[in-house]
Amino acid sequence: xxxNLKLIFFxxxxxxxxxxxxxxxxxxxxxxxxxEDLPQNSIKDIIKDKYGFIWVSTKSGLLKYDGRKFLLxxxxxHVFGGDFFGNVDKDSIVVSDGRNERSIIISGRNPAWSKNNxxxxxxxxxxxxRYQRLIKNSLLNDLTVDFYYIRIxxxxxxxxxxxxxxxxxxxxxxKENINxxxxxKNLKNIFSxxxxxxxxxxxxxxxxxxxxxxxxxxxxxxLYNDPKTTIYWHQATGQVFILNRxxxxxxxxxxxxxxxxxxxxYENIExxxxxxxxxxxEFGKLYMGTLTKGLNILTLSKFYTSQKQIPYxxxxxxxxxxxxxxxxxxxxxxxxxxDKIKTVFPYRLASDSRTLLYDSSHNLLYESSAxxxxxxxxxGFIKKDSLPLSHEIKAIFRSGNENMATGFDEKVIxxxxxxxxxxxxxxxxxxxxxxxxxxxxxxxxxxxxYVGCTDGLYLISVKRNKIERKLADxxxxxxxxxxxxxxxxxxxxxxxxxxxxxxxxxxxxxxxxNYLADAHMILEDHKSNFWISSNNGLFKVAKKKLLSYVKxxxxxxxxxRYTTEHGFLNNEFNGSSTPGANILEDGDxxxxxxxxxxxxxxxxxxxxxxxxxxxxxxRASIDSKPIAFKNNLSIEGTxxxxxxxxxxxxxxxxxxxxxxxxxxxxxxxxxxKFINSDRxxxxxxxPPGKYNLLVRFMISEDGTFAYKKVGVEILPRFYExxxxxxxxxVLGLIIIVYLIKIRTNFLNKKLKKTNHxxxxxxxxxxxxxxxxxxxxxxxxxxxxxxxxxxxxxxxQLREIDSPSIQKEYFESIYExxxxxxxxTLGLKSYTQLYKESIHIESDEYVLYNLVEEKILIxxxxxxxxxTFIENICDRNLKININRDVMGAILHNLIDNAVKHTVKxxxxxxxxxxxxxxxxxxxxxxxxxxxxxxxxYADLLQGSDEFKDYGLGLHMVVQLVKKINSQIHFQANIPxxxxxxxxxxxxxxxx
Numbered sequence: 002x003x004x005n006l007k008l009i010f011f012x013x014x015x016x017x018x019x020x021x022x023x024x025x026x027x028x029x030x031x032x033x034x035x036x037e038d039l040p041q042n043s044i045k046d047i048i049k050d051k052y053g054f055i056w057v058s059t060k061s062g063l064l065k066y067d068g069r070k071f072l073l074x075x076x077x078x079h080v081f082g083g084d085f086f087g088n089v090d091k092d093s094i095v096v097s098d099g100r101n102e103r104s105i106i107i108s109g110r111n112p113a114w115s116k117n118n119x120x121x122x123x124x125x126x127x128x129x130x131r132y133q134r135l136i137k138n139s140l141l142n143d144l145t146v147d148f149y150y151i152r153i154x155x156x157x158x159x160x161x162x163x164x165x166x167x168x169x170x171x172x173x174x175x176k177e178n179i180n181x182x183x184x185x186k187n188l189k190n191i192f193s194x195x196x197x198x199x200x201x202x203x204x205x206x207x208x209x210x211x212x213x214x215x216x217x218x219x220x221x222x223x224l225y226n227d228p229k230t231t232i233y234w235h236q237a238t239g240q241v242f243i244l245n246r247x248x249x250x251x252x253x254x255x256x257x258x259x260x261x262x263x264x265x266x267y268e269n270i271e272x273x274x275x276x277x278x279x280x281x282x283e284f285g286k287l288y289m290g291t292l293t294k295g296l297n298i299l300t301l302s303k304f305y306t307s308q309k310q311i312p313y314x315x316x317x318x319x320x321x322x323x324x325x326x327x328x329x330x331x332x333x334x335x336x337x338x339x340d341k342i343k344t345v346f347p348y349r350l351a352s353d354s355r356t357l358l359y360d361s362s363h364n365l366l367y368e369s370s371a372x373x374x375x376x377x378x379x380x381g382f383i384k385k386d387s388l389p390l391s392h393e394i395k396a397i398f399r400s401g402n403e404n405m406a407t408g409f410d411e412k413v414i415x416x417x418x419x420x421x422x423x424x425x426x427x428x429x430x431x432x433x434x435x436x437x438x439x440x441x442x443x444x445x446x447x448x449x450x451y452v453g454c455t456d457g458l459y460l461i462s463v464k465r466n467k468i469e470r471k472l473a474d475x476x477x478x479x480x481x482x483x484x485x486x487x488x489x490x491x492x493x494x495x496x497x498x499x500x501x502x503x504x505x506x507x508x509x510x511x512x513x514x515n516y517l518a519d520a521h522m523i524l525e526d527h528k529s530n531f532w533i534s535s536n537n538g539l540f541k542v543a544k545k546k547l548l549s550y551v552k553x554x555x556x557x558x559x560x561x562r563y564t565t566e567h568g569f570l571n572n573e574f575n576g577s578s579t580p581g582a583n584i585l586e587d588g589d590x591x592x593x594x595x596x597x598x599x600x601x602x603x604x605x606x607x608x609x610x611x612x613x614x615x616x617x618x619x620r621a622s623i624d625s626k627p628i629a630f631k632n633n634l635s636i637e638g639t640x641x642x643x644x645x646x647x648x649x650x651x652x653x654x655x656x657x658x659x660x661x662x663x664x665x666x667x668x669x670x671x672x673x674k675f676i677n678s679d680r681x682x683x684x685x686x687x688p689p690g691k692y693n694l695l696v697r698f699m700i701s702e703d704g705t706f707a708y709k710k711v712g713v714e715i716l717p718r719f720y721e722x723x724x725x726x727x728x729x730x731v732l733g734l735i736i737i738v739y740l741i742k743i744r745t746n747f748l749n750k751k752l753k754k755t756n757h758x759x760x761x762x763x764x765x766x767x768x769x770x771x772x773x774x775x776x777x778x779x780x781x782x783x784x785x786x787x788x789x790x791x792x793x794x795x796x797q798l799r800e801i802d803s804p805s806i807q808k809e810y811f812e813s814i815y816e817x818x819x820x821x822x823x824x825t826l827g828l829k830s831y832t833q834l835y836k837e838s839i840h841i842e843s844d845e846y847v848l849y850n851l852v853e854e855k856i857l858i859x860x861x862x863x864x865x866x867x868t869f870i871e872n873i874c875d876r877n878l879k880i881n882i883n884r885d886v887m888g889a890i891l892h893n894l895i896d897n898a899v900k901h902t903v904k905x906x907x908x909x910x911x912x913x914x915x916x917x918x919x920x921x922x923x924x925x926x927x928x929x930x931x932x933x934x935x936x937y938a939d940l941l942q943g944s945d946e947f948k949d950y951g952l953g954l955h956m957v958v959q960l961v962k963k964i965n966s967q968i969h970f971q972a973n974i975p976x977x978x979x980x981x982x983x984x985x986x987x988x989x990x991x
Contacts, residue, residue, distance in 0.1 A: 021305045022265050022287075023565050027071070028295015038071045039064070044290025045082035047279040048237055051092050052110050053615045053650030055281070055288065057296065058082050058096055063105065063112055068284075068652035069680060074112055077105060084136050085237045094237065110617060110648070111629075125150050125157075132159055137191065137234040149188075155196040155213050160188070168214035181209065181216045190226075192234035192241045194254035203228040208259075224250065224261060233278050242278055244270055249287070251280055265301050273297065284609055284652045302568020303605040305339035308597035318593040319578035320357040322365070326586035329598065332357055332367045334382065339589060339600035346382040355578040356396040361424040368394050373406065373426055388426055392419065397426065398579060401444025403463060409438075418442070418452065420463065431466050435459070441579065443481035443489065451489065451501070453478025458491065460504060473506050480581055482523045484544070490531075492520040492576070498533070500551050507551045512540065512560045513657060513675065521576025524590050526603035534574035534582065534592045539563040539599070541608070543702070559660055559704050561608050566653045570596040610700045611651045611659060613707040618696065620646040632711060636684075638718040643684040645713075647676060647696055654678060660706075661698040665713070667691070689717035841964050845881045848920070849874045852909050855891045859899045867904035870895070874911040878918070882984060886960050893953040894922045894980050902926030902977065918984050925977035934970040941968060 028042040040061035048056050055066040060082040065072045083097030087107075094107040095115070104115040125132040135149040147162035159167040164182040169175065183200060190201035198211040206222040224230055224243050233242040241252035243261060247268040250261040264280065264287060275297075277290035287299040308316045321337065324330035324345075328338045334348040358366045365376040371393035376382040392408040395416075399405070404421040416435050422428045437456040444450055445460075449469070452459040458473040477494035481501070484490065489501035498520045500507040511517045516537040524532045525544065533540040541561040549556045564572050575593040583591045592599045621628050622644040623636060636643055651659060661676040667690060676682065682694060692713045697706045719725055791814055852872050863870050880887070898907045905925040912919040936948055940958050961968045967983040 021302050021568060022267075023300045023302070023568050023570065025298050025300075026295055027298070039295055040073060042295040043082060043292050044277055044296050045292075046085045046096070046235075046277050047288045047290055047296075048085040048094060048235075049089070049279065049281060050094060050107060050110065051089055052617070053283075053612065054110060054648075055279070055650075055652075056085070056094065056096075056107060057290065058085060063096065065110075067648055067650050067680075069654060069656075069678060077112065077114075085235075087237055089237065110619075130161070135160065135188075135191070137236060151191075151193065151198065153193050153196055153198060158198055158211065166211070168211070170214065177214050179211065179214060179216055181211075190230075190232050192232055192252075193236075194239070194241075197254065199225075199259075201226040201230070201232060203230070223259075225252075225259065235277075235279065238279060240278075240280060242280070247271075265299060267299065281652065285607070286652050300566060300568050303601055303607075304563070304568040305600040306568075306570045306594070306597050307337040307339060307342055307600060309335055309342050316597045317575065317595045318598055319355050319575050320367070320580060321583060321591065321593065321598065322357050322359060322580070323583050323585055327589060329583055329585070329591050330365070332365070332369075337591075337598045337600075346376065356398070357579070358397055358399055359424075360426065366397060366426060368396055368406075371395070373397060390429070392417070392429075395438070396579065398442045399424070400442050400450065402447060403442070403444060403450065405442055407439040416454075431463075433461060433466060433468065435468075440478055440577070441481050443483060451481050453481055453491070455494075458501075458506070470504065472501075472504050476506075479520075479576055480522055484523075484525045490523050492523065492533075495519050498523070500547065502551075509547055510550060510558050512562065513660075516540075516562070517560070519576075521574055522581030522592065524582050524584060524592075526590075528603070530603065532590060532592075532603065534576065534594075536574065537564075537572050539569075539574065539592065541606075541702075546704075557704065559699060559702070561658050561702055563606070564655070566655070567609075569594070569599065574599070608702045609651070609653065609658070610702070611649050611698060611707075613700050615650050616696065616698065616707070616709045617648040618645060618694065618709060618711045620648060622646070634711060634713045636713065636715050638689050638716050638721060640715075641686065645682045645684065645694060645711075647680045647682065649680065649698070656680065656698075659698040659700075661696065663694060663696045666693050666695060671695075673697075684713070687715055689715045689721050841883055841886075842881050843883050845879045846884055847876070848878045848880050848887075848911065849876045851884065851888060852891060855888065855895050856909070858892070859895050863899045863902070863907065866899070866902065868899065868902045868907060869905075870899070870907045870909070872909050874909060874920070875913065878911055878913070880918075880984065882964055882966075886964055890957050890960050890982060891920075891922075893957050894982075897953055898922055898924040898926065898978075898980075900926075901928070905977070916985075920982045920984070921979060923973050923977065923979045925973060928972055928976050929970060929978045931972075937968070937970055 027038045040059060043060035044057060045060065046058040050056060057064040057066060057071070061073075063074045063077055065074070077098075083105075085094055085096050087093045087095040092108050096105050096107065096112075098104070105112045106115045124134075130148045132148045132150040135151050149160040151158045151160070156168055156170040156172075159169065159176065160183065161167065164184060166179045166181055166183065167176040168179055169177070187200055187202055190203070192199050196212060200209045200211075201207075202209060203226050206220070206226050208219045208221075208223065208225050210217040210219065224245050225232070227245055229245050231244040233244065234240075243250040243252055247270060248266050249264045249270065251264055253260045253262065270289075273289070273291055273294060275289040276292050277288075279288045280286075281288070285301045287301055289297045289299065291297070310316075318331060318337075321329035321331045324336050328336050328343075330336050330345055332348070332354040334344055334346040336343040336345050354367045354369060356368055360366050360375070363378045365378070365382055367374055373388040373390065373394050374385055375388060376385045395407045395409060397404075397406045404424050404426055406419045406421070406426065408417045408419055416438050418433045418435060418439050419429050420431045420433075422430050435452070435454055437454045439452055439454055441453040442450055443453075448462055448464050450461050450463060451472075452461055455477045456474070457471055457476055458478050459468050460470045460472055461468050476496050478491060479494050480492045482490045482492075491499040491501050491506065493499070495518055497511050497518050498509055500509060514537070516535045517533065517540060519536050520540075521534040521536075526532065529544045531540075531542050531544050531547070533542070539562070541563070542558065546556070546558050550558050563569065571594055573595045575595060578593065582593070585591060588602050588604070589600050590603060619630060621630060621634055623640050624642060634645065647661070647663070649656070649659075649661075655678050656676065661680075662673040663676055663682045664671040664673050665682065665684060674682075676696070682696075692715065694711050694713050696709045699705065700707045720729075795814065849872065852874050856870050856872055860870060895907070895909070902924040903926065907922065907924045910921050910923070912921065936946070937954055937958055939946070940955070941962065958968060961982060964984075966985065969981045969983070971979050971981070973979045
């Protein structure tokens, strides 16, 4: 404990300062430099052209910087880090090649080799001496030449090695001696303004002034002639810097008086050995180049980050209270100013209190260890005690006339809000219960309060000690701010921020990156601008824009975001504290952050926007090939991707504050798209035509946009040109006419062929009609055979008296008649086979059974002839060929066999092969003549000849053709005929 006290008291004597700049290195691996932006670390000179671009001379070439990227000009391979000269206002900057042999002219934002030898005139010769131009563009001050000259408005000053100075008036063109002798050591302290030349003499603590060849002395000790001062003078920019004890000043000549303005305290200036320097007043950037470490860009800021800077202690801060007109005090006992820190009382450094209040005696009250702690002002806040409460306290609040504290009971989940009788928090007068933690309380009037909880927003009545309404649900309230106009504004945990009016929340738009979804605290300046802290930057917005948005959701709200680019040490601010920020008597705003308290006066903080005329669209990359253009860009139709670069000297990495958008339009149609920090617009494959690329960006915080338009023409490929299209149309018409002619000839030929076919078909139809007529006659003839048999048996029956024979005849007649009856039942379908197209396939059936049916018709006839019919077909063979067709074929073949076979046998069998099945009907009758067999074979192949060999086989051949099968006739040895019908195997199932 004693050691800790010693440390804290020791801090009273430790000087602590606030930092008001951020630093970014560019180079090959030094500090934060990533080595990707600069070719190497040797920086010789820095200058800014009239268009706002920064130019850097290095030992590896010439660089142009637009605030985002360094563009290396590789066409000047003999540039070895020369110095910049020339006239910026006249758009003529000259840089030598490092050997003073050739010069480069930078004009119109682009460098080119100089065609004028006078641009490289670094030497002046007279009868005796050679004078070299004095170059003070370096802090090294390595002046090793005997004779120098300095050219200013009224003439030329010649500096001789003996220490004497001569002046040549440009009107008289005559040298005149000046009664002054300089020392070589003091040449490093020389600089000029307009027609005035200055030399500081630290040994005598005086400053010598030369004007039109006359010398004047100022014996006043100043920083100019301080022995600890280093003077940097850049002839081209006219800037003069004074470096003294880690402080950097910029000098100005105002009403014939030298005036110094402090820029920044930078302790490392001597260690980093800067060789060149440029201050961009417009954007508050200080560029420092070195020969070994690269380029360091300091963003000078009016934001001051105040830190305690105690070793091994974090800088994260939360609640603080105004302590003096320009400082705040924390629970830890530190008093923070914008530029220093003091310790008010010793205290442990590990505390993390989120609420801090003064009581009626101006004692400090805060929550610690679940109790309200009090530090006595009378003791200088050294003495402390805790207030005697029987409840565990989480936070304390004061709003309006009410003094409150939130507490919790470990036995239940619900939270309590306690109301106290006075500012000293000594007695509890009432309490209210809430379903979740209370984060903030804000007074509406003497009776009503807004209570923000983790589950929503409540309206409560103090007088009735009850919750009146729940105004919002499922929103975690972080803070409620009441502005000077009486309006309320609400921040939340992750749900954005709201305008609260008449107990209704109105959602306000987030920034384009949604950082305001987790806004912390809102402070209003005297110009009615809101300053909103967040986890990623500080935002500025005009209150009137937010109120306009509440009335009309179509209104655009533009936020200006401040980040480390503007001088913060860290982008993350802290919230969830009471108070969440403070406004001091001197006008300073104080916000807590992860790196200490950020102080600033809103009137001193600038918003940085590009100049209306400083946007240039003149570079592109077509399929990774860079090109330059003016006003209009032509792209070959064969391209794959085109990038159009938007060059704008805006010296912040992220251009979100400019709200830059681009629209690629044709016929005034197109959609605005945000331009990212790469500052380019990509055109993917588009149809040929003329387009416009319209770019807009914000140039002031009132939302004013500037516009820039360039024409883009995507050239058609050869087959997309108008001439090619006309040629294609003409060729197409010729082809169409030719095709019509070919088609006409083809149709005529086809018509002739069709007429010929119709003629043949007509003949065939006629033959078919005759053929069918003969087939019907054949059917009648085939029916006659069984009828004739029945008639014959009937006649014999009359002549025979034997009852047994009569019975036999009767049975034969009956059986034949019955089979004939069955045959005639199918006669209708039988005849249809010749009138309509038939379905070849049908349901499966057993072939053996069909053969048996046909045998029954002719069995009695065969029996009378002494002929035996045997069916030895496969009993399991199933086929799905149309049953009527197969029945007709078998009927006629068996009929024909019975007619020509007497006292013999007829055998019907089947033979099953790999790809076929044959039905064979073999008889041993009289047989067929070879002439008949050949005739039927020819008939099967399509012969139109018709011979009267019996119509039954004609019908069989016709039906066999219909089912796409084959029939063969061959002689049976020694006598008779074998008829084979071959069926396709796809129709057979066994």
